[in-house]
Amino acid sequence: MHEPRRWPAALVLSVLVALAGPAAAADEPDYADVNAYILQAEMALQRDDYLMAVVEYRKAAELSDNPDVARQAAATGLVYGFDEEALRAAKRWVELDGDSREARLFLAQLSYRTGDTRAAKRHFARLVNEKDGPPGEQLVKLLPYLSEDGDPADAVAIMRTLAKAHGDSSLAHYAVATLALRSGDVDHAIERVQRAIELDPEHLKSKLLYSRALLARGDVDEAIDYTARIIGDDFDPDPDARMELAILYMMAGRADDALSQVNQILLEQSGRTDAVRLMAIINFHEGRLDAAWDDFNDILMSGQFRMDALFYLGRISDQRDEIDRAIRFYSGVRRGSNAIAAQRRAAVLLVEENDNLKAAVQLLDDFADDSPSNAVAATQTRAMVLALAREYDEALKYYDMAVRFRPDDESTILSRAELLVRMDRVDEALASYADAVRRWPKSALSLNAYGYTLADRTDRYREAEKLIRKAIKYDPDSPAIIDSLGWVLFKLGNFEEALAQLERAYAKLPDHEVAAHVVETLVALGRRDEALQRLEAAEEMTSDSELLEDVRQRLFTDAP
Template identity: 30%
Template sequence: MNDFGNGGPMPAAQQGVAPLPTGEDDPEGDLLYQLLVGEIAGHMGELEVAVDHYVSAAMASRDPAVAERATRIALFANQREQALAAAQRWIFLAPGNMEGRQVLAALLVNAGQVEEAVEALHHVVRASVTGESAAFGAVGNLLSRSPNPDAAVSAMQGLVERYPESAAAQLALARLALHMERPEQAGEAARRALDLDADLHDARVLYAQAAARQGDLDGALGILREAVAANPEHGQLGLAYGRMLIQARDYDAARQTFERLISMRPDDVDLLYTLGLLSIEVEQYEDAESYLERLLATGQRSNDANFYLGRIAETDGRTEEALRRYRGVGDGEHFEEARLRKAMIMGRSGDVDEALRLLRDLRRDADEPEWRMRLYLTESQVLREASEYERAMDLLNQALLEQPDSNDLLYARALIAERMDRLDMLESDLRTILNRDPDNSAALNALGYTLADRTDRLDEAYEYITRAHELRPDDAAILDSMGWVLYRMGRYDEAEPFLRRAYEKMYDPEIASNLAALLWAQGHREEAWDVLGDALSKDPDHDRLLRLKDRIGR
């Protein structure tokens, strides 16, 4: 069905729009002919013919409804010049029609006819019955959808110049300029709005956002900090300040800001959700659960609440609760991720076959390549963690037949190859990734660490890990690799700070094993046993930890 109604199918033999007879001295008949041919052509999908006839009808008719219909059909057919001509006719016939004025203004902006667009927009603002502020807001929304951002901002600038004392006009310009990625112009307009009305909080927020977009995040925070101090009860300013703190990655300060806001608005759904996520970010999981439970109690955003409550339960090792939470995630943003995490938990709990069945059912119905790849990767991880290496290898070989250019699938196969002592395949797959993407830090690190751990090619390993470290200097896994290759090279004092930083940043049994091995080699026997003992208490069956325990003996 298209914009022309629900007419039945045309006869199969009819391949075009047949001419209809009309008299030369019959204007009304000619108009009817143009309309009828335009309608028939539209039903047949011959949009260019339909537009030509409808626009011809609009030019001949005194009825603004015909011009409006011609405008909409031309827009539907993406015939912009024809739409502009029809819209101009529409306004000529119905100069007071504000919807027509807005359509005309938008078309003029798209065509780059700025002066004419300003005139049309001026009529819209002047005739508005909703007030100046709402009128400028509507104009800004209209122009924000333009595919011609230069003309859109210029048109708004021209309109604003006709209202030099209007703070609302400057505010609308600031908002549009920021939307169109012109932060400097947005900041200037926001400042002029504040000069006209110092209590216009929307303008102050835009002023700060413009500063942040120009790279002055400290300045933006200063603007909002001062505004919040002067107006501590103003929720919009507090929200903006909290979001800016998140942008600056000052999560503790952001959390304090949102906690103050929630004390004033205890049932605010968005605040509860934001506080839940912020608490997760700073690893305050009990607080996060409290906020997310309160969010769940409101009956809103239950999918979000259940998903993150599931993540917290999973992190804490509360397997059954995590599964229950993930089952409570319905259709929406987190639905697919929740199903993947359910499968991972089931696999780790020993229910490998059921986890694989779930993932295969999902894959059978998956059409989108990216989603299919994620399913393959999750299934291979379940198999890898269950030590089903042959099955994981077969699965990834199948996946790579479907998506041979996937670096993620190659990387996953390299991990399986390492477990199978197929270092030739691991090296081949990781080198293939690096040939495609020389700055792939994960591949650089994996290749370097494997060479350091499993071969005597230590200089080569050091080179790969150094490149990875340059790309991601704070990554715990890369710090561990750097420490381990230095340990293997006998450079113990250089290795120690890397392994300690890795251990501090992230608990991982392999990192703990590497640090304990280094400490033992340095003669720090008690500390080595402390690190190893703590790791064994958390992962008593981990092969690498057990091998180190057997080697150093106690």
Template identity: 30%
Template sequence: MSIKITSFALTLTCIATLIGACTTTQPPAATASAAEAQLVSNAQPASPETEYGNFTEEQLYQAIISELGAQRGVVEEAGDSYFDLALETRDLGIIRRAVQFASANNDMNAMLQLGLLWAEIDPADAQPHLMLSFQFLETGNYKQALSHMARVIELGGDIDFSALAARTGQLDPRTRAVLIDNLRQLTREFSDQQSIRLTLVQLLAQNGEYQEALLEFQLLIQLVDLSPRLVMLQAQILQSAGDADQAIRVMRNGVREFGDDKNLRLGYSQLLVQNEQYEAAQAQFAALMELDPQDWETLFSMALLDMELENYERAVERFTQLARIDQRADEARYYLGYIHEQREEFDAAIAAYREVRIGTQNFLAAQQQATRLAVQSGNLESAHAHLNQLSRGQPRLEILFNTIESGVLIQNDFIPEAKGLLDTALNKYPNETDLLFARVLFYDNVGDRAGSEQDLRQIILMQPEDSRALNHLGYMLADQTDRHAEALDLIERAIAISPEDPAIIDSLGWVQYKLGRYEEALANLQRAYELFPDPEVASHVGEVMWMMGREEQAKEVWRGALENQPDSELIQEVVERLQVEL
């Protein structure tokens, strides 16, 4: 038996009567998602009331049960039921209701299938193509999304194509080029659609085709009035194309035309900073402050610029104001410490660094700087007491501070004090690997290879997968002993755990060199140098090349390293040892 229903609202009315006021959970409303709404600039006209088709008693029962389930909060099951019912009945009213449930459940697969079904049944309706555009954008199927976006326009809708550009930044150039070709075709078919040309400009810029992007931009501004957004887009393309001067001119003119637009002026300020025109940038930041005297982010930027320009008095004034009103306060205190340090006001610097609060971005760096300055001033007890007070009741922080303090003591030649600190800490926290490694660094500094090896083996015994300890011991044995086979075993264990670590790759190459395996050594050392162009790795690469008879290549590597770091002792040592004239 089948039942003719002229309005699906009748079904919902019957359901509402059955459940009365006992329900607290509402089924999904017939509204577009926020993301879909971003695609549409003009809403579609309301569709006429849908005539629903014939339903069997079983299908009607299924719809009622689904609505009841939704009222009880079982939305996922209701969505599955409506999905099956939509495929079975191919009724537009059921399809639309199924879409609402699929959207509420974030069921992307159901949304796609329902959208395709809807478009097939009602090919003159733009709404399913709008929905499919969004779904294909979300799944990264941009070509399909573009096709449905074009269909929306063909059916009289209005859609914002810039949603496409917002998602294509990470595409490879070849895939993006296909989309660019499709967009060019659409600009010919829909020459009055400004968002298509805007998206074409954006994708061309993403693909590095800056001159083409600028040509399309000129066509775009024939369709639309110039706006702050377009000014910034043109300037960004010019900057990316290497024409910084023209980018600045465009932004300067834009600011003159849209003087009250804060975002545009902020973009202009940032562009000036990017091009190291700090004084001009400061003037624009000052104009922003006139527009909004409580724009603390702009005040922070002005303080940073003052610091960069070494206008320390003004920078201190502005950072102090920010700290006082608790706006970017801990960053302000950190930079106050830096400024006082530059002015050799060390007590003030220590005080400012110590005011940086725990849990903030610069907390550890600030405490390290304060500790360094206090130790350099000979105030070892004050430095230790402050760190102890901060870490009281927090074992992990106490251990971290012990490693920081020991490192500072070693750097400043307080050798007995560093050893005493680490021994005391290890008595309190025996077998703590971070403390053991800190003591390894101490032993390395004083040339106690036996002490280093003992602590490293203890770490490896407790944590056999600690690639840092395996590599450190392996490199030490390769570089300082003739136990090269043992070193190779340790380093191969380390690289099996961390195959992309350039320090371990360097160690592997170095031990292979010590074992006379020059070709393998050079391949690994060159790979390490590509990943991490460090002077020590450069010294290794050059030495192996030299021993292989590739003297000119070795010299080229060493010269390149010295260009980046002219005072590198590591490069100087290998050059002198091998008696090379660069």
């Protein structure tokens, strides 16, 4: 689906004139109000207020009898990720143009994304039943719509209902298996894909899905053997099977075997860019950066997998400390699964390495304009970058906006609270953390953030310890939580036990903050010489750490 782009002002005015038409009669919609809502929506987009824009478009759709207005409202809501608003617009679209398959597909997908599985089943079933051709093929075509931004378990339930009447269709079982594997129900995925293979032993995708399911179950050797037999039993093996085997080898840590399969594919089909891409990724993860660099440049020149090539070339440049080149490559990643990570890293490098906040903000603005589906993530990243640059008030404004856009996003809420701590608005931060713990009582992230802040910024140490110990039950191997436990034990005066936990954390994460905690604890235990050595070692690793500088100023004022 194409992303709706912001309409230029002249186009907005022309659309308003076209929609207005002749003066409305008493029983007709008031097109002046429709036009006003559309104009408000466009003005909101110019202010980056995506939620208001979507709401205003939806209001226009509900008032207008033009299905194009409802289509624009539904598409805008969907692409910006405001599914409830998009659903209301899609319902209006279907009211106005019930014969539109596109409208009913929007309605089905949005019903799924908003958790209304009953309605989603009904709408998807109609779409399948009215289309000519084998039902199994229709179900497979629905997979992309049930694989985006919804509950994976709901997707399985919907597909199982749709496939129920087609028990003799291999593709129907394959479709259920695909979604079951995505949801983590490996056993059901294996059961379904085995049935798919029984019904159609020649269907390669079912066989490859079975090997992936075996891998997900932990049967790595069995998955590799099964895929290898597919290749060995075929006089002219499908290159896709070799690709799958290469991926399995890579995931099993057998890089040389993976490359052997890729090289065989390229001998048989030298123009397969997807094989070159896989070879490049393997080389990158194996640390063969020169080879990966050459491979990704070849991919870039081919015009295929361009976003992947730019992303990895950025990562290679980043690892080589070629900052400007890394920024240039990362900045070009505007689509695909790596877009957000690439733009975020480019913005951070612009601020941290080039001291250029203005360029970072402009980069994120351009990214949001060019890729509306990532616009809210760009807002979240802008808040983070502003905080990094110590523009705290401006950062808080964007965090407030991001929370309004995504009120159920735990990480954004926690990031906003962390900013409040940095602004010394500790009471507000603690209130936010407490609310997060109430909303996500089993979240190690929220429990640890709240507990650590209590330990670090208040004297409520017992309460902090209780929260942190609860967090560590949910994520026992997290070095951040182990560090928090060590720090609260330090605050409680249990220095020996604190040091043991802090050393555990530092072994997993040799971070300057953990190092500072270790140094303070060693000083408390009277081991000043050792503490100074640890401080100096940490300073060599992170020479610009303000936290380590603070420890030195407080505890080692006489040290050289």
